[in-house]
Amino acid sequence: xxxxxxxxxxxxxxxKGDIRERAILDACEALLAQKGYDAMTVGDVxxxxxxxxGALYFYFGSKQEVVAALVARTVEHLWERSRVTAxxxxxxxxxxxxxxxxxxxxxEHGLVFRTAIDLSLTVPxxxxxxxxxxxxxxxxxxxxxxRAGVQAGTAPDHASAMARALCWMIERTFYHASQESREExxxxxxxxxxxxxxxxxxxxxA
Amino acid sequence: xxxxxxxxxxxxxxxKGDIRERAILDACEALLAQKGYDAMTVGDVxxxxxxxxGALYFYFGSKQEVVAALVARTVEHLWERSRVTAxxxxxxxxxxxxxxxxxxxxxEHGLVFRTAIDLSLTVPxxxxxxxxxxxxxxxxxxxxxxRAGVQAGTAPDHASAMARALCWMIERTFYHASQESREExxxxxxxxxxxxxxxxxxxxxA
DNA sequence: GATAAAAATCGACGCTGTGTAGAATTTGAG
DNA sequence: CTCAAATTCTACACAGCGTCGATTTTTATC
Numbered sequence: 001x002x003x004x005x006x007x008x009x010x011x012x013x014x015x016k017g018d019i020r021e022r023a024i025l026d027a028c029e030a031l032l033a034q035k036g037y038d039a040m041t042v043g044d045v046x047x048x049x050x051x052x053x054g055a056l057y058f059y060f061g062s063k064q065e066v067v068a069a070l071v072a073r074t075v076e077h078l079w080e081r082s083r084v085t086a087x088x089x090x091x092x093x094x095x096x097x098x099x100x101x102x103x104x105x106x107x108e109h110g111l112v113f114r115t116a117i118d119l120s121l122t123v124p125x126x127x128x129x130x131x132x133x134x135x136x137x138x139x140x141x142x143x144x145x146x147r148a149g150v151q152a153g154t155a156p157d158h159a160s161a162m163a164r165a166l167c168w169m170i171e172r173t174f175y176h177a178s179q180e181s182r183e184e185x186x187x188x189x190x191x192x193x194x195x196x197x198x199x200x201x202x203x204x205x206a
Numbered sequence: 207x208x209x210x211x212x213x214x215x216x217x218x219x220x221x222k223g224d225i226r227e228r229a230i231l232d233a234c235e236a237l238l239a240q241k242g243y244d245a246m247t248v249g250d251v252x253x254x255x256x257x258x259x260g261a262l263y264f265y266f267g268s269k270q271e272v273v274a275a276l277v278a279r280t281v282e283h284l285w286e287r288s289r290v291t292a293x294x295x296x297x298x299x300x301x302x303x304x305x306x307x308x309x310x311x312x313x314e315h316g317l318v319f320r321t322a323i324d325l326s327l328t329v330p331x332x333x334x335x336x337x338x339x340x341x342x343x344x345x346x347x348x349x350x351x352x353r354a355g356v357q358a359g360t361a362p363d364h365a366s367a368m369a370r371a372l373c374w375m376i377e378r379t380f381y382h383a384s385q386e387s388r389e390e391x392x393x394x395x396x397x398x399x400x401x402x403x404x405x406x407x408x409x410x411x412a
Numbered sequence: 413g414a415t416a417a418a419a420a421t422c423g424a425c426g427c428t429g430t431g432t433a434g435a436a437t438t439t440g441a442g
Numbered sequence: 443c444t445c446a447a448a449t450t451c452t453a454c455a456c457a458g459c460g461t462c463g464a465t466t467t468t469t470a471t472c
Contacts, residue, residue: 016439017449038328041429055450057431114327121324122244156396165397168382169375176374190362191371195405222468223420247458261421263460 021059024049025070033111037067037118068125071116074109075133091148092202098140099193102170103185110178110185117175138167141196148200166196227265230255231276239317243273243324274331277322280315281339297354298408304346305399308376309391316384316391323381344373347402354406372402 027048031040042063046056060066089097106113120127141163146152150159170192177188197203233254237246248269252262266272295303312319326333347369352358356365376398383394403409 015448020449036328042431043429051449052451053430054432054452058449062431118324118327121320122242156393157400161393161397162401165375165379165394165401168378169371172374172378173371187362187367188371191367194363195368195371195401198404199401221419226420248460249458257420258422259459260423260461264420268460 017059020049020051021069024056024059024066025073028066028070029112032067032070032115037115042066064119064123065125067115067119068123068129071112071119071126071129074112075116075129078105078109078133079136091144091200092197094144094147095193095196095200095202098144099189099196102174103189106174106178106185107182110174114175114178117171134167134171137170138163141166145200148202150200162199166192166199169195223265226255226257227275230262230265230272231279234272234276235318238273238276238321243321248272270325270329271331273321273325274329274335277318277325277332277335280318281322281335284311284315284339285342297350297406298403300350300353301399301402301406301408304350305395305402308380309395312380312384312391313388316380320381320384323377340373340377343376344369347372351406354408356406368405372398372405375401 024045028040028045031044031048035044040063042056043053045063045066046053049056056066060069116126116130120130138160142159145159145163150162152159154160173188173192174185177184230251234246234251237250237254241250246269248262249259251269251272252259255262262272266275322332322336326336344366348365351365351369356368358365360366379394379398380391383390
């Protein structure tokens with residue numbers, strides 16, 4: 001019974017299968033860019049990775065699982081460098097830094113992010129991953145808001161709920177802008193930063 | 207060659223097919239609620255409408271077209287009552303009214319809205335419909351912001367761009383809240399209203 | 413209310429993609 | 443070198459899709 005499980009855990013030597021697995025995810029990412037999720041078939045991915053459909057099913061149980069693994073690879077790599085919580089800075093600096101970092105991330109991984117968002121409903125595992133990622137951001141935004149003087153608490157007009165709404169604003173705005181161009185992303189970032197600043201009670205200087 | 211075309215235009219007597227067509231959309235909506243878009247098959251929809259697959263293809267060319275028609279029916283009904291642009295009111299009133307109306311709409315059509323958003327990428331026709339709907343909101347929000355004293359123009363920190371970001375904030379926040387409960391929607395609405403007010407430069411009174 | 417054109421429905425076919433099973437091959441530790 | 447584990451392949455049965463031509467039902471018209 002082949003291993004459709006995460007937790008390929010620790011191992012000194014790299015199995016051949018680990019390389020193949022990476023090749024599969026790479027092929028998947030390329031195909032997502034090229035023809036999109038719906039049009040992409042398991043056969044396409046297999047071919048892109050240099051194996052047959054049958055062999056691919058040794059690694060992943062379905063197209064959804066492949067994409068889920070791709071999303072996992074991308075956001076996990078993101079969790080480590082979770083310097084989003086650079087708690088030490090002054091609010092204005094923290095906000096600017098967070099937005100700069102967010103632009104970087106979306107420039108680099110926009111395709112995977114958008115795919116993750118689109119599939120969050122239909123592929124529960126992806127939904128989990130993305131929702132967990134969002135929670136990291138929401139926590140960070142909450143901290144910044146509170147430090148800037150916004151009242152703490154879970155009421156609709158206090159820090160926690162506001163942070164959630166701001167997170168969704170950023171997600172959706174970047175989702176759309178990242179489909180257009182880097183310039184659009186930059187502009188979108190400026191707008192989001194402006195609203196974040198205002199929401200924190202900070203006048204964004206001219 | 208059967209008619210897969212909109213513009214069944216004017217007609218005094220109602221064709222039998224018009225009733226069937228409505229039945230198909232109703233069945234589709236029910237199935238979306240019941241098993242979701244992916245699991246829903248053309249056969250399911252046909253059965254739900256009391257006809258066979260073959261007959262359904264007389265009306266729609268694919269599952270996507272059925273859902274697109276369902277989305278169209280829902281948002282068109284929305285465009286008519288586009289009182290979103292109740293220009294006459296004072297900003298604070300206008301914002302409150304808009305949010306109240308938005309809650310209503312999402313309570314009633316949340317399922318279809320969420321489906322439309324999810325499929326906007328993969329089904330171009332749905333993307334068009336939703337993006338047009340969003341534009342209506344963005345225009346309305348822009349007007350309110352400008353009336354409240356926010357500088358007009360398309361720069362990242364002026365009315366137009368801010369309105370777009372606020373629209374996406376509302377969309378995404380309601381998208382999530384409407385999956386939970388009416389209470390969540392209500393809270394989400396309060397939060398969005400608060401941020402909208404602040405962004406318009408209006409202190410939301412306690 | 414008979415009739416012929418148009419509208420609507422059906423059942424069957426071929427196709428593409430899925431997921432599984434068992435046989436065959438490759439890999440790598442000892 | 444050897445053999446068990448890992449990896450790959452081919453073949454199969456099955457789901458759902460979209461199309462076609464034949465058949466039945468509606469509807470406008472006389």
